[in-house]
Amino acid sequence: MHKLVEIKNVKKSYGKKMVLDEINLSIEQGEFVLISGKSGCGKSTLLNIIGLLDKFDKGEYIFNGVNVFKGFGVRERIRAYDIGFVFQSYCLLDNLSVKDNVLMPLFYNNTRINKECMNTMERYFEVFGLSKLRNTKVKYLSGGEKQRTAIVRAIVKNPALVVADEPTGNLDPINSKIIYKELGKLTELGKSVLVVTHNKDVFKNVCSKYKIEDGKIIDD
Numbered sequence: 711m712h713k714l715v716e717i718k719n720v721k722k723s724y725g726k727k728m729v730l731d732e733i734n735l736s737i738e739q740g741e742f743v744l745i746s747g748k749s750g751c752g753k754s755t756l757l758n759i760i761g762l763l764d765k766f767d768k769g770e771y772i773f774n775g776v777n778v779f780k781g782f783g784v785r786e787r788i789r790a791y792d793i794g795f796v797f798q799s800y801c802l803l804d805n806l807s808v809k810d811n812v813l814m815p816l817f818y819n820n821t822r823i824n825k826e827c828m829n830t831m832e833r834y835f836e837v838f839g840l841s842k843l844r845n846t847k848v849k850y851l852s853g854g855e856k857q858r859t860a861i862v863r864a865i866v867k868n869p870a871l872v873v874a875d876e877p878t879g880n881l882d883p884i885n886s887k888i889i890y891k892e893l894g895k896l897t898e899l900g901k902s903v904l905v906v907t908h909n910k911d912v913f914k915n916v917c918s919k920y921k922i923e924d925g926k927i928i929d930d
């Protein structure tokens with residue numbers, strides 16, 4: 711199996727507060743990894759590091775065989791092309807439509823927005839019940855609709871890794887199952903998926919489960 715993500719002895723503190731203490735984690739290509747743990751234990755902190763949104767104090771991060779801290783623009787390229795991130799607080803642009811939010815990552819990585827892109831987007835809109843809302847500004851959406859928009863935005867660029875922080879936090883069981891099923895389909899296509907969740911029932915068939923406790927990552 712090919713390792714997509716390798717986090718080695720990663721430490722992260724905020725001031726004197728140690729949040730991640732020598733964390734090691736590998737994610738294989740096509741693997742579905744679930745992380746849980748109490749509120750405040752460091753799940754979002756770890757996801758932000760893996761999503762290359764935040765730095766760490768010590769340790770190493772190898773993405774697809776490349777040390778992310780060596781070389782010019784490496785982290786930016788990986789973020790733009792290879793990682794789709796679903797934020798716990800969505801981070802959508804309120805005054806733009808669902809469609810424009812979803813297409814935004816493709817502008818950032820210079821993808822030509824051709825028919826294939828539009829078809830992919832429309833297919834996901836259909837799957838996630840967003841077709842009728844495609845031209846609605848995000849500020850008029852419900853929490854769950856925003857959450858589904860954030861998920862489509864993360865996966866539309868077809869990234870090697872999808873990182874999702876509580877992707878079902880605002881969703882009913884039916885929509886949560888749809889999210890789980892779609893993320894599962896991505897792993898069948900060889901994409902890796904990393905999800906933080908409190909909703910372990912929805913993701914019960916996922917094989918790789920960890921939790922964070924006292925700054926350490928352990929099998930769950």
Ligand SMILES: Nc1ncnc2c1ncn2[C@@H]1O[C@H](COP(=O)(O)OP(=O)(O)OP(=O)(O)O)[C@@H](O)[C@H]1O
Pocket residue numbers: 724729747748749750751752753754755756798
């Ligand atoms: N930018 C920051 N500055 C200072 N402390 C921070 C910062 N971000 C997070 N923390 C602290 O680090 C700890 C871990 O935060 P984190 O957001 O990773 O928790 P979490 O496991 O995602 O929690 P939740 O389940 O509530 O989302 C918390 O105690 C939090 O207060």
Ligand SMILES: [Mg+2]
Pocket residue numbers: 753754755798875
């Ligand atoms: Mg969090």
